[in-house]
Amino acid sequence: MFSLNRSAFLNNPASISGSFPDKHRRILPTRVVVAGSSNRDKSNGSLLMATDESTATLKEMRDGYAEVVDPKSGVSGGVQDVYGEDTATEDQPVTPWSVSVASGYSLLRDPHHNKGLAFSEKERNSHYLRGLLPPTVISQELQVKKMLHNIRQYQVPLQKYMAMMDLQERNQKLFYKLLIDNVEELLPIVYTPTVGEACQKYGSIYSRPQGVFISLKDKGKVLEVLRNWPEKNIQVIVVTDGERILGLGDLGCHGMGIPVGKLSLYTALGGIRPSACLPVTIDVGTNNEKLLDDEFYIGLRQKRAIGQEYAELLHEFMTAVKQNYGERILIQFEDFANHNAFDLLEKYGTTHLVFNDDIQGTASVVLAGLISAMKFLGGSLADQRFLFLGAGEAGTGIAELIALEISKQTNMPLEETRKKIWLVDSKGLIVSSRLESLQHFKKPWAHEHEPVKELVDAVNAIKPTILIGTSGQGRTFTKEVVEAMASLNEKPIIFSLSNPTSQSECTAEEAYTWSQGRAIFASGSPFDPFEYGDNVFVPGQANNAYIFPGLGLGLIMSGAIRVHDDMLLAAGESTSF
Numbered sequence: 286m287f288s289l290n291r292s293a294f295l296n297n298p299a300s301i302s303g304s305f306p307d308k309h310r311r312i313l314p315t316r317v318v319v320a321g322s323s324n325r326d327k328s329n330g331s332l333l334m335a336t337d338e339s340t341a342t343l344k345e346m347r348d349g350y351a352e353v354v355d356p357k358s359g360v361s362g363g364v365q366d367v368y369g370e371d372t373a374t375e376d377q378p379v380t381p382w383s384v385s386v387a388s389g390y391s392l393l394r395d396p397h398h399n400k401g402l403a404f405s406e407k408e409r410n411s412h413y414l415r416g417l418l419p420p421t422v423i424s425q426e427l428q429v430k431k432m433l434h435n436i437r438q439y440q441v442p443l444q445k446y447m448a449m450m451d452l453q454e455r456n457q458k459l460f461y462k463l464l465i466d467n468v469e470e471l472l473p474i475v476y477t478p479t480v481g482e483a484c485q486k487y488g489s490i491y492s493r494p495q496g497v498f499i500s501l502k503d504k505g506k507v508l509e510v511l512r513n514w515p516e517k518n519i520q521v522i523v524v525t526d527g528e529r530i531l532g533l534g535d536l537g538c539h540g541m542g543i544p545v546g547k548l549s550l551y552t553a554l555g556g557i558r559p560s561a562c563l564p565v566t567i568d569v570g571t572n573n574e575k576l577l578d579d580e581f582y583i584g585l586r587q588k589r590a591i592g593q594e595y596a597e598l599l600h601e602f603m604t605a606v607k608q609n610y611g612e613r614i615l616i617q618f619e620d621f622a623n624h625n626a627f628d629l630l631e632k633y634g635t636t637h638l639v640f641n642d643d644i645q646g647t648a649s650v651v652l653a654g655l656i657s658a659m660k661f662l663g664g665s666l667a668d669q670r671f672l673f674l675g676a677g678e679a680g681t682g683i684a685e686l687i688a689l690e691i692s693k694q695t696n697m698p699l700e701e702t703r704k705k706i707w708l709v710d711s712k713g714l715i716v717s718s719r720l721e722s723l724q725h726f727k728k729p730w731a732h733e734h735e736p737v738k739e740l741v742d743a744v745n746a747i748k749p750t751i752l753i754g755t756s757g758q759g760r761t762f763t764k765e766v767v768e769a770m771a772s773l774n775e776k777p778i779i780f781s782l783s784n785p786t787s788q789s790e791c792t793a794e795e796a797y798t799w800s801q802g803r804a805i806f807a808s809g810s811p812f813d814p815f816e817y818g819d820n821v822f823v824p825g826q827a828n829n830a831y832i833f834p835g836l837g838l839g840l841i842m843s844g845a846i847r848v849h850d851d852m853l854l855a856a857g858e859s860t861s862f
């Protein structure tokens with residue numbers, strides 16, 4: 286049962302785009318019936334919006350046409366195109382906004398409200414479901430049991446992922462119940478590592494669109510695109526341009542799996558309503574030749590737009606988001622390439638409620654891990670020497686937050702605390718002689734030292750107590766590197782953070798074996814517990830999933846309009862144990 290709210294669309298002139306030719310009228314109004322006083326309306330009472338008195342009451346709808354009931358006499362007869370309204374003519378623009386209440390067949394196909402076999406007898410009666418479901422009524426508990434059983438039958442993680450996505454599109458309540466009750470088992474499916482594989486194969490496994498796609502083709506129309514999304518009260522957007530998906534590189538439009546996965550955790554771990562979450566992928570092309578040649582690729586087939594063209598689309602998006610959802614909408618930047626990630630954060634950090642998950646969320650969770658590790662190690666962060674492999678978003682973001690925390694703990698100036706932290710990039714140790722040629726976000730880390738090319742030599746030269754991998758390059762913490770850490774430290778702290786598992790700098794097994802069980806290890810993607818000698822080591826997971834759902838919830842609940850470093854420090858400190 287549906288109602289057409291005239292004032293809603295009359296108040297929304299921006300979306301009026303012209304009159305609908307007859308052929309469209311036949312199709313579009315099938316979602317709409319003007320609210321009336323039939324029994325059906327009463328059963329759905331509170332959700333229906335009263336319409337203007339002068340609007341004829343319609344009680345039946347067939348193929349876009351509805352039977353007219355005169356509101357005064359109650360006499361029915363004739364049909365009226367519900368878009369026609371009493372004053373509309375062919376030349377008058379109409380906008381098909383509606384407040385709708387799903388029932389019957391369409392309710393079973395509405396993932397937000399569908400409960401499948403868990404619809405009670407009463408619900409089946411009042412929502413016109415009788416006969417559309419088999420007679421049995423089962424509990425949600427039993428539905429969870431069945432889904433879990435089915436998912437466990439699949440040997441291949443990608444099949445489990447597809448089953449989960451299918452469920453999310455079919456029965457959202459059950460999807461979240463299943464995920465929340467079995468988060469340890471299912472997080473590696475809807476999130477890293479499996480979501481990485483899903484993005485790589487997104488075109489082949491694509492069946493239904495998820496989230497909002499904004500491409501270069503939509504330039505000048507981004508606000509309209511956002512208004513096409515059915516939910517209006519959005520509180521959080523996760524947006525990517527797909528250029529650096531996990532450690533897998535440029536996956537273009539196939540990056541959509543990431544905002545979808547991240548937002549499912551906003552709900553499952555942060556408790557944000559699913560309808561308040563909007564996944565967005567901005568498609569400016571891809572430089573991934575394999576994808577450009579892939580017949581199943583779902584994005585624009587062109588090289589990435591850069592410079593002004595890129596900046597303009599992003600700016601239109603950022604402006605439209607605020608215009609449409611207000612000052613308090615939270616925007617999480619996700620998996621942008623370094624050059625854009627830092628620029629976007631700087632540009633919009635002072636005008637929007639934004640944070641970059643890869644720079645700031647990851648920094649916060651690693652801070653939590655390091656504060657916790659100090660309990661095993663003794664001493665404080667200020668006593669440590671840090672070496673990073675990888676000087677991109679995560680590397681420099683973590684480095685900066687550690688420097689801030691040490692500065693906060695010791696009152697040392699930030700310039701001094703930064704000197705405890707060294708970074709290695711693809712050209713070797715970042716040192717002052719390289720200053721001129723460094724990208725701006727690397728410059729604060731160019732300390733006095735002679736050049737060092739190889740990681741293992743940097744380990745031996747800097748003698749770090751903590752080694753952190755943020756390189757996006759798998760198996761770069763070689764046996765030699767881990768052994769060097771183990772020879773320098775009684776308890777070497779080794780975090781290999783790159784995702785998914787294939788890109789991890791070393792495995793848990795390697796870290797424990799090569800350090801003879803002495804490493805304090807954490808990774809970005811999960812590793813199973815590992816038996817070594819008489820001990821079972823349970824690797825820590827330092828993934829920003831431990832931060833962003835709670836941080837986002839805090840930002841939303843507090844009504845914050847900007848994200849500040851203190852918030853990230855507080856998130857890291859409170860996540861430590």
Ligand SMILES: O=C([O-])CC(=O)C(=O)O
Nearest residue numbers: 477531532643784828829
């Ligand atoms: O998504 C994850 O698992 C963590 C993350 O942000 C990344 O690796 O880019």
Ligand SMILES: [Mg+2]
Nearest residue numbers: 619620642643
């Ligand atoms: Mg990320």
